[in-house]
Amino acid sequence: MTETLEMHDYVTSKSPIEDLNTRIKVKRGFFARDWVDVKTFEFADSHCVIKTDEIYEINSPITLSFHLKLDLDDIVIDEFVGKVKKKKKDCSCFHYYIDFKEGKGQDSEISLSKIRQIGSVIKKKRNLKAKINSVSQRNS
Helix, strand or coil: CCCEEEECCEEEECCCCCCEEEEEEEECCCCCEEEEEEEEEEECCCEEEEEECCCCCCCCEEEEEEEECCCCCCEEEEEEEEEEEEEEEECCEEEEEEEEEEEEECCHHHHHHHHHHHHHHHHHHHHHHHHHHHHHHHHC
16 A cells, blocks of 8 residues: 555545656856756646646646657657646655646647656556555465
């Protein structure tokens, strides 16, 4: 059974998604912006949950980049703007629930299609991993 983290009325896994590299664009000065790596704990067609020490307010926009590593062809979204809907303090960091529904990408149709692809692949991988774990536990 997986451990869970509750974000008010939302529940997510405590372990980050292994093959998904997620970055957020952070303002560092008047004109300077940097990409910062963050951990993603949940990813679906409509949202994701990330963890970072950067501070965002509810309903503020957040620029993300996703790179899902696959054996044949990686799925990459260079830049997508989502909206922070929920946040939960965790030590010196925050878990943020990012909504994709109101978001926009460089080409929104393609970005939303890639978000659906990433969500589908992650769901299949997690289901397969859960089946393998349950079979190995029965055989132990």
